[in-house]
Amino acid sequence: MAFTAADVKNLREMTGVGMMDCKKALVASDGDMDKAIEFLREKGLAASAKKAGRIAAEGMAYAAVIDGVGVVVEVNAETDFVGKNEKFVDFVKGVAATVVANKPADLDALMACKYADTDNTVTEQQQEMVLVIGENIKVRRFSFFTEGVSVPYIHAGGKIGVLVNLEVSEGIDATEIGKDVAMQIAALNPRFWDKSQVTQDVLDEEKKIMMVQMANDPKMANKPEQVREKIVMGKMNKFYAENCLLQQEFVKDNSMTVEKYIASAAKALGGTVTFKNAVRFEKGEGIEKKQENFADEIAKMVKG
Numbered sequence: 688m689a690f691t692a693a694d695v696k697n698l699r700e701m702t703g704v705g706m707m708d709c710k711k712a713l714v715a716s717d718g719d720m721d722k723a724i725e726f727l728r729e730k731g732l733a734a735s736a737k738k739a740g741r742i743a744a745e746g747m748a749y750a751a752v753i754d755g756v757g758v759v760v761e762v763n764a765e766t767d768f769v770g771k772n773e774k775f776v777d778f779v780k781g782v783a784a785t786v787v788a789n790k791p792a793d794l795d796a797l798m799a800c801k802y803a804d805t806d807n808t809v810t811e812q813q814q815e816m817v818l819v820i821g822e823n824i825k826v827r828r829f830s831f832f833t834e835g836v837s838v839p840y841i842h843a844g845g846k847i848g849v850l851v852n853l854e855v856s857e858g859i860d861a862t863e864i865g866k867d868v869a870m871q872i873a874a875l876n877p878r879f880w881d882k883s884q885v886t887q888d889v890l891d892e893e894k895k896i897m898m899v900q901m902a903n904d905p906k907m908a909n910k911p912e913q914v915r916e917k918i919v920m921g922k923m924n925k926f927y928a929e930n931c932l933l934q935q936e937f938v939k940d941n942s943m944t945v946e947k948y949i950a951s952a953a954k955a956l957g958g959t960v961t962f963k964n965a966v967r968f969e970k971g972e973g974i975e976k977k978q979e980n981f982a983d984e985i986a987k988m989v990k991g
Contacts, residue, residue, distance in 0.1 A: 690718035702727055705799070705810050743823045744971035746770050748848030749779045750839030753787040757837020759850040760786060760829040761968045765822040770845055770970070775824070778816050779845075785809055786829050797829060830966040838865025842873040849873050851965045857958030864952045864960055870938070871945055872967050877932040880965065885931065890923070897922050933962060 690713045698709040698720060704727050712730075716722035743763035747770045750759040762779045769775050784803040791797040802812035809826060816824045832852040838861070840849045849869040855861045879885055897919045901907035907915065927934040933946040940948065946962075953960035 694718065694720065698723055698727075699810075704814065705808060743825045744974040746824070746827075746970050747776065747779050747845035748841070748968040748970045749783055749845060750841055750848040750850045750968075751780070751783050752837050752839055753784055755833075756787045756790075757832040757839065757850045757852060758783045758786050758829065759831070759839070759848045759966050759968055761827045761848065761970055763825045763827050763971065763974070764820070769820055769822055769824075772820060775816065775820060776845075778812065778824075781812070782809065782826055782829070786831055790831065790833070791829075794826070794828065798826065828968065830968075832964065835963055836861055836865070838862055838869060840866055840869035840873060842870075846970055847873045848968045849965060852963045854961040854963050855953075855958065856960075857956075859953065859956040859958035859960070861953065861956075861960045864949055867937075867939060867952075868932075868945060868949065868962065869965070871935065872932060872965055874938060875932075875935060876967060876969075877935060878930045880931065880962065881933045882927040882931045885927070893923065893926055894919055932965075 694713060695706060695709045698704070698713060699706055701720075702709070702724060704712075708727065708730075709723070712723040712726040713720075715726050743765050745765060745767045746761065746763035748759070748761045750757070752758070760779060760783050762775075762782055764770060764775060781803040782797075785800050786797060788803065789797070789800040791800055798808065798810045798813075800809055801807070802809045805812060807815065813824055813826055830850065832850065834852075836853045836855045838851045838853065840851070841847070842849070849872050851865045851869045851872070853861050853865055898915065901910075901915050901918065907918075910918075928936065928944075933944065933949075935945050937943050937945050937948040943951070949960050949962060
């Protein structure tokens with residue numbers, strides 16, 4: 688039975704074993720997936736194969752600056768208890784250090800890197816953590832900034848990790864500015880950083896919705912088209928204020944926008960600060976969590 692590169696990738700996702708070992712297993716089992724898993728388990732490589740199928744939507748989002756490089760990672764586990772486990776937290780920090788040391792292009796490249804201070808790859812270290820902790824554990828994503836000044840912020844012990852990247856002049860310490868901006872991002876999760884990033888199709892859709900709303904409003908429906916257009920333009924400023932970070936009201940002082948806060952805080956320190964970019968990871972976002980009745984789960988454990 689022949690197999691494809693996709694089969695190798697699927698086997699790797701199911702077992703957490705490296706690509707080359709997965710390929711060898713599929714060759715040895717003539718492309719049969721079940722036999723390949725069995726082959727890997729017999730070799731002691733996939734003792735965690737069953738756990739790899741479980742949904743991992745908890746865990747930790749972590750942000751840090753290491754050797755001047757800003758890094759943010761998300762590593763998932765099955766339960767929120769594991770997110771507080773010291774060994775798990777150390778593993779997450781090791782993943783961040785590995786990203787900084789290797790600056791991998793994507794997740795596959797990261798998983799093939801040597802995990803910090805070990806001879807294991809990240810994949811092998813992840814598999815080891817599954818065996819030690821007894822839950823499915825998965826490195827999900829990462830990002831890093833090598834230029835400028837990065838400021839990390841971790842909210843609620845790893846529920847959200849934010850990394851803000853700034854351009855700073857005059858050697859001023861922009862840590863507090865960066866942290867304030869990161870907290871704003873954590874709290875409000877803006878769709879865009881700046882209004883210049885809002886695409887025309889998004890604007891057109893918003894305008895269309897507003898025009899329909901006015902057409903359905905008896906007070907507005909009879910107003911001339913030109914007047915309604917002006918009202919829509921006014922409402923677009925509200926859209927920017929709600930959806931764009933730099934145009935949002937600054938949470939700590941709603942008399943100014945985030946953009947104005949950055950400028951005034953930097954001026955007070957004797958320099959300038961420009962917001963360049965940011966990354967916000969919220970653990971488990973976008974992962975469909977399995978909803979189970981707790982009583983049923985206990986009953987299953989008792990029967991087992």
